[in-house]
Every structure is written in structure tokens, then in C-alpha cells.
Amino acid sequence: MLNRVTNLLRARPDSLSQLPSGTPVWPSAQIDRPPPDTPSVAARSPRHYRTLWISDIHLGTAGCQARYLLDFLKHNESDTLYLVGDIIDGWQLRKGWYWPQPHNDVVQKLLRKARKGTRVIYVPGNHDSMARQFMGLAFGDIEVADEVIHVTADGRRFLVTHGDLFDGVMQHARWLAYLGDTGYTLILTLNRWFNGLRTRMGYPYWSLSQYIKHKVKNAVSFITAFEKVMTAEARRRHCDGVICGHIHKAEIRTIDGLIYCNDGDWVESLTALAETADGTLELIHWPHCLNETTARTATVMETP
Template identity: 40%
Template sequence: MSDDLDETPDAPITPERTKTKLRARTVFISDVHLGMPDCKAAQASHFIRNTMCDKLVMNGDIIDAWHLKRLGGWNKSHTHFIRTVLKKMEKENTQIIYLRGNHDDILDRFIPIRLDNFLISDEHIHHTKDGDYLVVHGDGFDHVTTNHPWIAKLGGIGYNILLRVNRAYNWYRRIRGKESFSLSRWVKLKVKSAVSFVGKYEEQLQELAKAKGCVGIICGHIHSPANKKVGETHYLNSGDWVESLTAILEYDNGEFEVITYDQFCERTNREPKGYATVAEVDQSVKLGVENVTPAM
């Protein structure tokens, strides 16, 4: 036989997945909490970089000044997030609207500010074909944050401790091949007072929207993504980039969707960005401002 017949056939080539970008008219994100060790800045940057939109609304608590004042924790991935947003404004001519939240309330002394395509304010009216939507962070309807800020900050410390415990627990679950588990979300679902708080929060915000002649409200603050009707008002909550990893998309046809980071990766054929290991995040806490980046 000839040498050609003796050759082993090459293994079939698996076609590489074609990466795409999402297209939306408007993107709403909130509660990134840059400066916190548990902030998923790499994933948030990945999402923003690969989503095309005319307007990006950052609805409060993008920077966590409370945590930075106490412990620090800023790293390269947090700086990269800021650069990603600014590059989007410069290269894609995206309008950027930054609304203050309770963790970045240092902005109160400066707002409103408008610089070309960049606006910093405390609220925004978003126009759609079906009517106007009021966009606010929502901390004004949290009576603890509004009336007892020291209790809110104490609660923030407790939340950080819970996240630290959750981080170690999820690391253990990952090495055993199990999915991540959110302790804080479990608490919200199981504790009656937490469930009652969320319900009252939603009702108060829909009343505010009605008072301003809006058909809907878009908020954040409570880290509970939602897309539903509360009374006659369309209530949307963009969630957070600490645990939920969610955002709101408004499409060109006027439809709204709450999308998760995993759904984004699946639709765009992109590999999810990795999470920092327990050791890396703990090192971040010890060093304050440092150069630890999430493991890829």
C-alpha cells in the first residue's frame, strides 16, 4: 500500500463559536459597588464592553464610598470598569447618565453636572413609546437609610461579613462541583421582615411614579432584580453586580428585559469572566488598595 493510505485521518476541526454583541436601545445597571472585595467588576466590564446601546444609565451605588472610607479595596478591575464606561462614551458616542445612590452620596454636593454626553443627577425621566419611566436609585424609600444612616452603615458592615462567609462557602461548593449559593438572597426570601420590606419598597416607588405621571419606575438599591406590574405601574429593578449580576435592557421595540450575566454570555457566545479566589479577595481586604485581579 502507498504511504497515503497508511496515514491516520486528522481529527475533525470543531468550528470556533462566533462571538457577537448584544444590541439594546438603553442599558440600566446599578449597585456595582466598586471598592468592595465582592464587587464583580470584571464581569460588569465584560457585559458593558460587549453590549451596544444608545444610552447607559448607571443607577446608583456604582462606587462604594462607604467601604472605601473604612477599608479600601480598589483594584485594577475596578479601574478597568471606569475606563470601559468612558471608552464607550468616547468611541461609541453612548450617552452616559450617572445617578447617585446612598453609597456614592458624595455626589450630592456636585449634582447636577452635564459634560457633553455625560450627566450626573439624582433622577432621570426615560422616554419610551408607551410613556415615561422614572429612574431613581431608590434609597429615599428605605427609611433606615434616610432616617438612621448610622444603622444603615452598621447594616452594611453586617452585609459585608455575610458576603465574606458566603464567599468561603461558595469556594467550597465550587471545588465540589456545585453551583454558587447566595446566603443573603436566601435570607431575603425566608425572613418575613425582609419580604415585607421589599413589598413596601415596591409599593412606595410605584406611588412615586404615579405622582410624577410616569407609567413605570426603574430602580436599584435592594439588590433584588425584578420586572413586573405593581398596581398599574411597571416596576423594574436592575439588581446588582455583587451577587445577582443582572441588568435591564430596553430594546428598540420598546420591550424591557432583566438579563443575567450568564444569559448575556450564552447569547453572545462568550466565556464568562472568572471570579477571584478566596485567597485573592482576602489579600485585597488586607492590602486595601492593591493590584489583585480576578483569576481568569
């Protein structure tokens, strides 16, 4: 047992043989530290996209990586920005108030983008479902919508929704979802302690929470089932694909001829989905390493 724990502590993000085949592995990171503020990063112009999607920020929780998100928003602009649910974690805020300054800064940054001309569309999820009562309204130039059909530059139609409305656990056993959320919060707490120890040992960030999820058979089965349900709904809506969040697993892949996109989260993977000027969709993983000066972009081929 001790050897297994030691091996996990020494695990490198770029050589995780324990993970199932196909599991995305992101660049290494240092947790709970601000992004690098080097001249090369500060001086470069923001990259401009046609569209950006981010979700599962979970403002109001200790697991939210707000400083990295602020850095991402500073260095990336778009004509349209979708907030695909779970932006604010109402579940956790009801249990106890947690709202440090960086979380407030994220809200102000989003409002500022909307004021300066970015079309910001907020699609609430299960953790911020209280916002669904304001569908069709706008707050600080941010539109609130239950779902959106997004048309890419090359003419493809994508259903944009958080995903919880198609999660059987959320719809038919909400108490079980709350129980699962409590367990997930515990895992994220363990993840912070675990990586604090790794940092003191001189090792880079490695997501214990993602490792646990991918080792649990039921979790893997749930993710697969969720992806199929989402693409089936896109087909029913006569769309070419779906863009969602909810399950904290960034992905672009083809399922039964349709494109499934998940923009990930900002508590574990720190990812976003982007559309370039020609309609290409790509996943962005924002850098964590203190010695990285540019973001790494992973473009995934949209073929079977």
C-alpha cells in the first residue's frame, strides 16, 4: 500500500500508464499558485477566437481555480462567449459562504467583456439552476438562456446546453446527485492536500481526482452513457453535434456520426472549447506550470 501511494506521489502527468487508453493527459501544473507573470506572457496580444465556451467554474468553492481562469480570460478574446453552466456553485454556497476576491474578479471580468462588445450567453446548470428563472432576460449585458443552437462559421449546428437536464441521476434521483456532490467535494479536498505534498517533494501537479474517476468503473460507464445521450439529443434536434459541460471531462470526438464536445471545467482540467475563424473546434488547456509562457492548444480531429 505504501509503495502504491509513493508511486502516485511520484507520478508524472505525461506518463500516466495507470489511466485507461484514451484518457486525456494534460501538461503538468502547480496547484493553488498564480499563473506565471513573465514579460513574454504579459506582453503578447490576446488571441482572438470566433467563439469560446467555458463551464463548471464553481465560483464559491475552494476547488475553483479562479486565478488561472482570470489569466485565461485576460489572454483570450472572442466575438461570443458561452458560459455553459455551473458558473456559481449555489449548492456549496448554501452550506457555507466562501467568496474570496479572485472569485469576485472573475464576475467583474465577465461583465466587463460583455460591456466591451463580447456577446456573453449564460446557460445555467444544476449548481446554478436558480438562474433559470431569469431565462430570456439580460443582466449586465449577459444573456440568460436555457439552451442555444450555435451555428459555426462553416455552417454546422450545435446544441449548447449544460447537460444536467439529460442526466438521469439529476432528473430522477436528485438526492443521489447531492450525495455524489458531497463525495466529489471530499475528493477535491484530498486532491489539494495530495498535491500540496507532491509540491513539497518537488513533483509537479497531478490530478488525483481525475485518476480516481477514471479508475472507477461506474464513473467511466456513466461518462460513456452521458456522451451517447447527449449526441442522441443533438440528432433529435437535427443538429450536427452538441456542446456541453457537467461531467468535468473535456472531449471532442465523433459518436455515431455526430460531434460531441465537452468544454471541461475550471476545478480540475482547466480547459475551454474554442471555435476559430473558419469554424474549427479545438480544446484549450491553460498552462499551470510556472515555467510555461504560452498556452498549449490541443486540436482534435473531428473524424471517427
